[in-house]
Amino acid sequence: MKIEGQAALVTGGASGLGEATARELARLGAKVAVLDRNAELADKVAAEIGGIACVCDITDTESVNAALDKAAAAHGPARILMNVAGIGSAKRIVGKDGNPAPLEDFVRVVNINLIGGYNMARLFAARCAKLDAQGSGEKGVMLFTASVAAFDGQVGQQAYSASKGGLVGMTLPMARDLAQHAIRVCTVAPGLFATPLLMELPEAVQQSLAASIPFPPRLGKPSEFAELACHVVTNGHLNGEVIRLDGALRMAPR
Ligand SMILES: NC(=O)c1ccc[n+]([C@@H]2O[C@H](COP(=O)([O-])OP(=O)(O)OC[C@H]3O[C@@H](n4cnc5c(N)ncnc54)[C@H](O)[C@@H]3O)[C@@H](O)[C@H]2O)c1
Secondary structure, eight states, rough: OOOOOEEEEEEEEHHHHHHHHHHHHHHTEEEEEESOOOHHHHHHHHHHTEEEEOOOOOOOOHHHHHHHHHHHHHOOOOOOEEEEEOOOOOSSSSSTSOOBBBBBHHHHIIIIIIIHHEEEEEEEHHHTTSOOTTTTTTOOEEEEEOOOGTTSSSSHHHHHHHHHHHHHHHHHHHHHHHHHTEEEEEEEEOOOBBBBBHHHOOOHHHHHHTTTTSSSSSSOOOHHHHHHHHHHHHHHHSSSSSEETTOOOOOOOO
C-alpha cells in the first residue's frame, strides 16, 4: 500500500519509536494522527509534522473511538495503524523480601501492552473493513510492536514478556481473520533502541547494553524502526509475520 496521501494512526506517537514512526510517515506524505495519553508531547509532535494529536488511552474503548472519530474528521478514514504504545516493567515473581510480586503490576502491563493493542486493532479493523479496497487490492495494514523479550525475556520480565508474547501469538490469527477484509497484520520485535527510556540510563549501562549486540554494537536508532514499520506498509506481501529488528541480539538471563 502506498503511504503518500494515506491517513495513518500511530499509538505511542508522542515519544520514542512511535514518534519516529509518526515523523517518517509524515515525511513520506501520510496524514498522521498521533494517538497518545501524553497530551503535551502528542501536541508537540503533531504540530511539528503537520498532523493532529488525538489524546487517548488505548485500553479505554470510549477514548479510542473518540480519537478515531477525531482523526477521521480531520484526515478521512485511516488505512494504516501503527500500534507502538507500550510500557515496560521489571518485577521478580518472588521479591528479595520473599513476598509474591503484586498481581496488579502484571495486570497493568498486560492490560496496556496486549489488551490495549488488541483494543486498538479491533476498533481500527472494523472501520477499515468497511472501506473500499484501493488499487493494490488492500483496504489497510496494521503493525504491532512486540519486543525480543517475547522470545528471550530476562529476569523480572514475566509481565512484559507475556504481554509481548501475546502480540506475537495473535499476529498470525489476526492476519488470517482479516484476510477476508484485505487488511494485513505484521509485528516488529525490536531489540534495544535509543529511546527516552534507555537514554535515561547511566552512560555506562547504555554502553554495556550496546556492547551486548553482535552487530552493529550500538543501540538501534528509532529511525531504523520507523523505516521497517513503513516498509511493512509498502510491501504488500508481508503478512502474518513477526520480524526481529535487533542486530542479532539474544538477551541473556539478566
Ligand atoms: N525502546 C526499546 O528499546 C524497545 C525495545 C523493544 C520494544 N519496545 C516497545 O516499543 C514501544 C515504544 O517504546 P519506546 O521506547 O518508544 O517508549 P516510550 O516510553 O518512549 O513511548 C511510549 C509511548 O506510549 C504512550 N503510552 C503508554 N501507554 C499508553 C496508553 N495506555 N495509551 C496511549 N498511549 C500510551 C506513552 O505516553 C509514550 O508516549 C513499546 O511498546 C515498547 O515496549 C521498545
